[in-house]
Amino acid sequence: MKSEYKKVAVGGTFDKFHSGHEMLIRKAFELADEVLIGITADSFVVNKAHEVESCSDRIRRLEKIINEYNKCYSIIEIHDPRGTAHIDPELDAIVVSHETEQSAININQIRLDNNLKLLDIIVIEWVLADDGVPISSTRIRKGEIDQKGNLLE
16 A cells, blocks of 8 residues: 655654654554654753653664554654754655644745755644543653553542
8 A cells, every 4th residue: 555655754752652652653654655763862852851761762662663563764863853854855744743843844944945845744633641631751750640641640
């Protein structure tokens, strides 16, 4: 079956990997023959107020999950919100959450300035926890919910 796009990008920190991350990744693989996954480098998250799992641990976890898709992919460490999406001429689309949609808009502005084709921006809906509030790594870290959105308090 032919995919809608040849190459799609998706990116994030993917800390405390949860159902929202899973949906983002799944959508990218559903849409494309090839997926470029940007994962924030340790140097990019060093100033976070909380501890983030090491990049190598996050990549290892991602690889276990995405191998089931049996499609071409690459994982790169990114050092800023753009990764390589603003300069990669092979990209057709980018999959984002509402939280990161503005980054995709900024990427397209840079692509426009560089005479590259604009990316289709695919925004996925929030994945909600049992309480109707979006699942997030922050909520998991605080012990409010688990990775599936089940309430813990």
